[in-house]
Amino acid sequence: MAFDLNGVTYETDEDGYLVNLDQWNKDVAQYLATQEGLDMTDAHWEVVDFLREYYDEYKIAPMIRILTKAIGQKLGKEKGNTKYLYDLYPGGPAKQACKIAGLPKPTGCV
Amino acid sequence: MAAKIETETLTGDINIPSIQPGATAHYKSNPAKEDHNKFLGFPGARVENWREAAVEHMGELLGKYKSLRVFMDICVRCGSCADKCHYYIGTRDPNNMPVARQELMRKVYRKYFTPAGKLLPDSLTGASELTEAVMTEWYSYFHQCSQCRRCSVYCPYGIDTAEVSMAAREIMDHVGIGQKYCNEILGKVLKVGNNLGIEPHALKNTLEFVEEDVKEVTGADVRYPMDEKGADVLLVAPSADFFSTPHIEGFTGYGKVFHEAGVSWTVSSYASEFANFGMFIGNYDTMKKVAQRIRDAALDLGVKRIVVGECGHAWRVGYSFWNTLIGPFDFLDPKYPAPQHICEFTLDLIRRDGLKLDKSANDEFTVTFHDSCNVARGSRMGDMPGGQFEVPREIIKAVCNKYVEMDQNTIREFTYCCGGGGGLLTDELMDLRVKGVLPRANALKEVMDRHGVNTMAMICAICKAQFTKVLPNYGIPMETVASLHQLVSNAVVLGGKIGV
């Protein structure tokens, strides 16, 4: 599978995750978010930025609790919980947010 | 975004529906990629002579596993199993009746392995060649079986459809028809050490996070160590425990229990996975390789005991198969079972009055327990018959004031699958997963309405992931799903009785 954006072709896997992670940029994220029916707000970008930073260092998406805590520290304690993340990304912070952040799909019992 | 999956309204009753032939014939797991298959020693893609190769391999399996041949021969079509499968109840597709699922293999068996099937016309024997169409059915419906074994409990002959599914998947892998979800994950666990692909430095970071978090919340220095040589206990958890919620809350609980027991423990970055999908694909060699990492890690770290976390199918592998796969465990302390389930460890401590517990910490929860298939029907626990049912319940009752059972036809050996077991916990099968949870969701709904249950505890990583994902489709909040050791974690008073 693949999609074209601004004259560039982006290959994706069956679930729509970018195959080549280096191809990611904000336009791609915006495009993928639109596909998911999401309106990207600053709060959405905070999550994406954190996921990318974490992935850069650890080569894996963070545990959900690490993500919620980080978001709580950035955006205020009342937002540091799973419910807030699911409000932002109804498809799940691990899967949907990872897709938009250009991370590979988490595999396993998740 | 994916279209919303149509769900039935929960009534609290489990009704057996009328059939809808072909309702789920289009469900198809993503096929494995060439490198997924090859890494496990299977052909990268479907081989040219797949028919002959599949029939030949079926013959080998029939010779190797006598039970499989018996299962092929002895079904009398009494129909007792027909309405016992959650996937049939949820999807109405008659091919999801266990007897019909077996028939997909049995008709091929008749054709190639019985005298009547070889000689007489198929219309008389119900035999069938392994055609393209039959293989398409195999791939679809043998990936609509979570290998939960509920049907086998009701079969007068004990025919085990799970074993038939495992054999079918093994035959398909053998000719290059693999399923991506299982085979990709098996590659990861064999390369990185866990299904998620968490590398050692990331695992370390996660464990440090848990340590700091517990310190912040409780003020206590509870350790969550990794790769510590000379620890008494190697703890092997499903890797979802290092990633998901509510899994991590259970893992946090294991650490508190060890802390209170005064037992030194460690996880291994080399063997940071208890799950073993080798069982789901029915491949002995792969199952052995995955398990072997745990033996190697235990020897390398010099531990005296192996304790395992909350993972249903892996407990079956550990309890029933480890000794053959990676035994003997003569290098471990013979005073303890190998492996020992974390529930056995915790209950033993509770019984010896070694844990100070504050049950009121769980007073906001009215709890029920979901028995996971492979624990309920594929293993035992503790030292008494039925221990796999009693041990977890005894722990819950020790840490919670309010406990309620679901309908007796849906618990213990009659438990309904979560709908995501057996290698089906993948997004492209979401429709099946949402439908497959229906009987469990109804049984849960009944105790929610009648007794105010708001928490369903369990000891399986797949169950937890599946329920948190699919129950909201029925209006049941994901927070209902809890790890058993999360309840323990809430109730443990740290520093209460160290060293007992």
Ligand code: SF4
């Ligand atoms: S093992 Fe479970 S999923 Fe498979 S046919 Fe039997 S009841 Fe259905």
Ligand code: SF4
């Ligand atoms: S219950 Fe057993 S014998 Fe009866 S139809 Fe099912 S598999 Fe065959």
